[in-house]
Amino acid sequence: METAYTIANRINSFFQNLDEGQWKTAQESLFDPVYLEDALCGAEPACQTSPQLAMDRMKAFLTRFDASLHYISNIIVESQEQKACARLYSTRTYHKTGASPPGFLKIYGIYEMSLVNSGGQWQIDFLKFSERFREGSSALLDLEPDAE
Numbered sequence: 001m002e003t004a005y006t007i008a009n010r011i012n013s014f015f016q017n018l019d020e021g022q023w024k025t026a027q028e029s030l031f032d033p034v035y036l037e038d039a040l041c042g043a044e045p046a047c048q049t050s051p052q053l054a055m056d057r058m059k060a061f062l063t064r065f066d067a068s069l070h071y072i073s074n075i076i077v078e079s080q081e082q083k084a085c086a087r088l089y090s091t092r093t094y095h096k097t098g099a100s101p102p103g104f105l106k107i108y109g110i111y112e113m114s115l116v117n118s119g120g121q122w123q124i125d126f127l128k129f130s131e132r133f134r135e136g137s138s139a140l141l142d143l144e145p146d147a148e
Contacts, residue, residue: 004077007084007115010122015070018058027055031116031125038129040092040107040141046128054127064143065094072111082117090129096140103137 010029017026030051037046041061062068075088092107114126 003079003084007077007079007086007122008075010115011075011086011088011113011124012072014124015072018062019068019070021062023055023059026058027051029124030054030127031118031123034124035126035128038127039131040129062094065096065140066098067095069093084115084117084122086113086115087111088113094140096143103140105134105136105138105140107134108132 014026014029017023017029028051032051033048034051034054035046035048036054036057041057069092071091071093072088073090075086077084077086079085088111090109090111092109093104094107095104109129109131112126112128112130113124115122116125117123
């Protein structure tokens with residue numbers, strides 16, 4: 001049970017770091033290579049890539065919004081020695097005040113993940129998001145990332 005708790009914490013921290021723009025810390029949660037399948041983050045078709053390129057894609061997507069919140073729930077973890085699988089529900093909320101029209105977008109779906117224990121740390125080596133439905137302004141997905 002302690003392993004499942006540790007893995008769930010690692011997953012929670014990963015999404016929290018994404019929402020807070022802590023790109024380097026979020027990247028440290030990814031194994032090299034990482035399999036990424038998420039159409040919103042530019043990972044369609046699915047690809048196996050480096051943590052840096054995966055994070056670059058996620059950052060490019062998330063920086064087009066003023067705020068994001070990845071709400072995750074019902075984390076189911078199965079682990080065996082140095083490998084674990086997790087499945088969780090997610091509500092991804094994106095907000096942009098300067099958009100025309102301003103608004104939000106919520107995307108509901110399921111994440112499937114696998115993690116490996118590398119050097120005493122659990123790292124994500126497989127990340128797949130399957131969208132179920134959405135509400136709000138889908139036009140926000142057409143926004144360009146803000147210049148840094």
